[in-house]
Amino acid sequence: MHARIWGCRGSLASPGPETVRYGGNTSCVEVRLDDDTLIILDAGTGIRPLGIALRQGRPRTIHVFLTHLHLDHLEGLGFFGPLWESDVDLHIWGPPSPLRSLDRRIARYLSPPLFPIHLQDIPSHPTFHDVPDEDWKIGGALIRARPVSHRGPTVGYRISENGQSLAYIPDHEPALGVDLRSVEPEWVSGHAVAQSVDLLFHDSQYTEDEYLQRVGWGHSSVVHVVSFAEICDVRRLVMFHHDPLHTDDQLEALLGRATELWNAGGIPPVLAYEGMELDLS
């Protein structure tokens, strides 16, 4: 299994000289299974350059896993090249809602006046799936999606293949109403997704001071992401979903704080950046 980051910014695309080292595109991670099956985690603005890269050797079947439908995780979908190709077998997975199907919810964005083309007129005619409650298989991988603590229906994903696993929880506030220092693991949102994974992409949006002004907004402080990774016994933590107001220098200060807090030994946390490649084979 191999992962490449195409976007790791949270909330709003933030291009510019102050974000050039870690990137300004919003959430999108390309995952290649060992048989080259393509899974794309979220459809933030990073999915646009991924679509361009796929002009060379695009697989017929593509799976897009949406954690939730906040715009920074969806806004790139309409600009994803394969969406406009009729010979692609595109599967879009996302969290269920009791009120509207996934395609109807996505169509609120992919339709006028917010978008010029109606979803039903898009040539690839994607197949939409509510993620199941039980684990399921894609290619040789076992997939798990579980609800996690964030604003609105949101899931985290776990992909396991050939003894390796990665978890992707880009928007997550596991500390909401919970003292992560003392609570039992089964009471921690996201634990079933991230437990003992080799690689965790996780929300690390705020400094400790910033979080105090944003409790309940659905994101983690640097303390929370480190605690969460330690509770879940994660082998490698990649700090993800960078705040759009944080410059590269501020992100590196945040990493310094995470490293200071990290007690788990092994591999210290790293910051996600556009173009980052991680091999789990």
Place this chain on the structure above:
Amino acid sequence: MATSEHNLVLILARGLASSIATPMFLVDPNGTLVYFNEPAEEILGHTYADAGEMSPEEWGTLFYPEDPQSGEKLSPEALPLSIALAEHRPAHRMMSITGRDEVRRTIAVTAFPLFARTDEFVGAVAIFWEEDGG
């Protein structure tokens, strides 16, 4: 790999329970009492840390619930939380209980079922107020 994480709705309900001054019980779909908060500990005379999880048979009789008017013992099935669990509907009633401190208290109990977004029944909540003495 252990996968024993509680449903997110229960996790969030526990977060709410641990943040409020109103006594609150939380049970899973099997009726196991999986959490009660500190204000509940005061009334019950048990701490969650000491008592831990309890089966319906245990928590249903722990407090010697009685009808406050007649003084008749209430069966576990008559408790609002049991009704919320069995019938998946809200329930409310007054009752008298005796905690481990042997103090008799009249309380009002409101219980309601919890359904996750996919309409999955994931447990129930009971909140209660002491009627005599706050």
